[in-house]
Structure formats: C-alpha cells, structure tokens
Amino acid sequence: MPPGGLGQSIAPDSFLRRVDPRTKIALSLAASAAVGIPLRPLAFFGACFVGLLAGAGLARQAAAQLWRARLWFAVLFLLDWTFVGVDFAVLITLRLALLAAAFILVFATTTPDELRVAGERLGLPPRLAFAFATAFRSLALLEREWQGILEAQKARDIVGMQSLEKPHWWLRRDDFTSAAALVVPAIVLAAQRAWSISEAAAARGFESPLRRSYRTLRLGALDHVLLVATVVVLGGSILLR
Amino acid sequence: MGRSYFSTFELLLLALLATLVVAGNVALRLPLKVPGHSGLVWMALLVVARGVVPKLGAAATVGLLSGLLAAFVGVGDKGGLDTLVSYTAAGAAVDLVAACAPANVLTSALAGLAGNSAKLGVKVLLELWIGIPTGFLVLGRTFPALTHAVFGLAGGYLGYLVLEALRRAGFFVYLAGRR
Numbered sequence: 072m073p074p075g076g077l078g079q080s081i082a083p084d085s086f087l088r089r090v091d092p093r094t095k096i097a098l099s100l101a102a103s104a105a106v107g108i109p110l111r112p113l114a115f116f117g118a119c120f121v122g123l124l125a126g127a128g129l130a131r132q133a134a135a136q137l138w139r140a141r142l143w144f145a146v147l148f149l150l151d152w153t154f155v156g157v158d159f160a161v162l163i164t165l166r167l168a169l170l171a172a173a174f175i176l177v178f179a180t181t182t183p184d185e186l187r188v189a190g191e192r193l194g195l196p197p198r199l200a201f202a203f204a205t206a207f208r209s210l211a212l213l214e215r216e217w218q219g220i221l222e223a224q225k226a227r228d229i230v231g232m233q234s235l236e237k238p239h240w241w242l243r244r245d246d247f248t249s250a251a252a253l254v255v256p257a258i259v260l261a262a263q264r265a266w267s268i269s270e271a272a273a274a275r276g277f278e279s280p281l282r283r284s285y286r287t288l289r290l291g292a293l294d295h296v297l298l299v300a301t302v303v304v305l306g307g308s309i310l311l312r
Numbered sequence: 313m314g315r316s317y318f319s320t321f322e323l324l325l326l327a328l329l330a331t332l333v334v335a336g337n338v339a340l341r342l343p344l345k346v347p348g349h350s351g352l353v354w355m356a357l358l359v360v361a362r363g364v365v366p367k368l369g370a371a372a373t374v375g376l377l378s379g380l381l382a383a384f385v386g387v388g389d390k391g392g393l394d395t396l397v398s399y400t401a402a403g404a405a406v407d408l409v410a411a412c413a414p415a416n417v418l419t420s421a422l423a424g425l426a427g428n429s430a431k432l433g434v435k436v437l438l439e440l441w442i443g444i445p446t447g448f449l450v451l452g453r454t455f456p457a458l459t460h461a462v463f464g465l466a467g468g469y470l471g472y473l474v475l476e477a478l479r480r481a482g483f484f485v486y487l488a489g490r491r
Binding site: 258269 | 316318319320321323324325326327328329330331332334335336338352353356357360364373377380381383384385386389390391392393394396438441442443444445448466469470473474477478481483486487490
C-alpha cells in the first residue's frame with residue numbers, strides 16, 4: 072500500500088448502496104450468528120450468502136478478505152481433517168469463512184458518513200459519531216504525516232532508526248527509542264489537529280442545542296425484504312443450533 | 313447540548329489517536345517476526361490516550377473508533393466482527409487496568425499487557441464460538457499468548473516513556489489550556 076493510500080474499498084455500483092446501513096448491520100449480525108448451525112444447513116446458507124455477495128458485486132472484496140487468511144484456513148483445515156475428519160474440517164472452514172466475510176456487507180457498501188448517520192439513529196452520541204467521521208477522513212493524512220516523521224527521523228540519523236528496517240526476532244533497546252521518536256511527534260501533531268477541528272466545529276455551531284442533522288434515514292421496500300431475510304436467518308440459526 | 317463526559321476537543325483527540333492506531337498498524341510495521349508485535353505501538357497509543365484524557369472510557373473509545381476504522385479499511389484477516397471486537401476489547405482492558413491504580417511505569421506496563429492479551433483473548437473466544445477444538449487452540453495459541461503478553465508489557469512501558477516525554481515537553485500544559 073503506498074503512503075497515504077489507506078482508505079475504504081467501496082463497491083459503488085452495488086445494490087446494497089441503496090440499503091439502509093441499519094439493515095446491513097442486522098443482516099451481517101444474522102450471518103455471523105449463523106456460524107453455529109450444522110454442516111448441511113450451513114452449506115445451504117453459505118451458498119445463499121455467496122449468491123448475495125456476487126449479486127451485490129462484492130465477490131472481489133470477499134475473495135481478498137479470505138485470501139488474507141489463507142494460511143490460517145489451510146493449517147486449520149489440515150489439522151481438523153487429520154485429527155477429526157473431513158466433515159469437521161469443511162464445517163470449521165465454512166464457519167470461519169462466513170465469519171470473516173459477514174461484515175463485508177456493511178463495510179464495503181457504506182460510507183463513514185452514512186454509518187455516522189445510522190449510528191446517531193441507533194442512539195450513538197452525535198459527538199462520538201462526528202469524531203468517527205473525522206477520524207476516517209484523517210486516516211490518509213495522518214498516515215502520510217507519520218511517514219513524514221519517519222523520513223525526518225531517518226534524515227537526522229536518529230539513533231536506532233535502522234532497527235525499523237532490519238528484520239529481527241526480538242525487542243532491542245533501539246526499538247523503544249525508535250518507536251518513542253515516532254510516537255511523540257505524531258501525538259503532538261494529532262493534538263494540534265484535534266484543536267483546529269474542534270475550533271472549526273464550534274465556529275460552525277456544532278455545540279448548538281438547536282443543531283439538527285440534515286440527513287435522515289428511511290427504510291425502503293428493499294430494506295424490508297432484507298429485514299425479513301434477517302429474521303428468517305436468525306430464527307433458523309436459533310432453531311438449528 | 314448539555315455538558316458531556318468528554319469535551320469535543322477530547323473526543324476529537326481520541327479519534328485522531330484511533331487513526332494513529334490504524335495508520336500505525338499499517339504503515340509502521342516493525343520488522344519483528346513474532347506474533348503480537350503490533351501491540352508495541354498499539355498499546356503505547358492506548359496507554360497514551362488514557363494518559364492525555366484521564367477519564368474512564370478514554371482508551372475504550374480509542375479502541376472502538378480504531379476498530380470501526382480498521383474494519384472499514386479492511387485491516388485484519390478474520391473479518392470485520394473480529395477486528396471491531398478485538399480492537400474495542402484492547403481499549404477496554406487498558407481502561408480497566410488504568411482505572412485500578414495511579415499511573416506509573418508498572419500500571420502502564422500492566423495496562424499494555426491486559427490490552428494486548430484482551431485482543432488475543434477475543435480471537436480465542438471467537439474461535440471457540442465457531443467450534444475449533446480446545447486442544448488445537450491450546451496448541452496454536454500458547455506461544456502467541458506469551459508473545460502478546462511480552463509485547464503488551466513492552467507497549468505499555470513505551471506508552472509510559474512517551475507520556476513522560478510529553479510531560480517534559482510541556483504537552484500537558486498545552487492540553488490544559490484546550491479542554
């Protein structure tokens with residue numbers, strides 16, 4: 072990932088972009104709850120879930136998510152197969168895959184601003200929701216700033232900076248000095264930025280008691296269909312567990 | 313809007329520290345080939361968050377916000393739920409330990425240990441939940457548990473060093489004028 076390249080990988084054309092974030096959270100939680108069901112119904116549910124991911128244009132994100140855990144999947148599958156049996160190995164692998172992919176429905180199709188509004192509707196304090204949205208917007212910037220600090224410390228030949236580059240197996244004294252030399256300026260920069268943003272927010276009436284959100288959420292027909300599916304999945308998970 | 317527990321500045325500072333946690337986990341990978349080594353900078357930032365905003369819930373807030381951010385950018389190999397819950401648990405554990413005793417080098421190190429261990433604990437609980445046999449977990453998680461504890465302790469100690477450096481630099485005087 073290039074410096075400052077941190078950001079969300081969103082699927083802009085997915086039909087789930089039109090769905091209320093609260094519905095997607097409920098659906099993802101229901102999918103996570105389904106990991107407790109036995110192999111056959113789980114395989115059926117897994118196939119439906121894959122269909123939903125493919126239909127929503129999220130297959131690439133799901134594949135990338137599962138690929139990151141490939142070593143973990145492979146080792147666990149082999150262990151389960153060797154010591155318990157192939158059915159059990161398939162069951163555990165399916166459960167892990169479902170758990171790893173369930174929240175892609177939310178995080179690959181919802182912008183932080185949409186999640187902020189949904190959070191407020193679900194009772195999250197508006198300040199906390201605002202703080203989250205600010206944090207997300209600052210991600211690439213702070214990553215670049217941190218890279219900048221790293222480059223500056225290298226240029227000044229700060230003692231121990233080489234310990235950040237050479238692979239080794241254990242903590243050395245240089246690791247502490249290198250890490251402290253990075254963390255202290257990063258925190259000072261973060262505090263200065265936090266102060267600027269809080270001043271700007273106050274100047275725009277963020278603390279006003281009359282403040283109202285300009286964006287509202289409303290459940291549509293698609294939301295109701297997906298909420299019914301959520302209830303079915305949850306009910307099935309409880310009955311089949 | 314009534315007076316809230318955290319001021320807007322404090323919440324924004326915690327949010328930006330959460331951003332540093334996520335950016336640090338991606339951009340500042342120490343080349344240590346040991347599980348749990350990311351806890352060095354991560355736990356340091358959580359301990360620092362609890363130090364610069366000395367209120368119960370400060371580190372948990374950083375944990376929650378960093379968990380949400382990490383889930384959004386796809387950090388973590390076991391999905392959004394695992395990421396969100398493990399980041400939040402790490403923050404909550406640091407908060408709990410920091411609330412039990414006054415801040416000093418030992419409390420900070422123990423807070424780091426608790427945070428990094430809580431992160432691993434959540435992963436183990438999720439693995440138990442999906443039915444992975446306990447024997448496999450004991451086999452596979454004993455060494456990581458040890459290294460998580462060591463890097464947690466080290467991270468907490470680093471957090472203490474950073475707080476001391478910030479104190480010497482007059483950072484807390486700067487903060488006092490902005491709450």
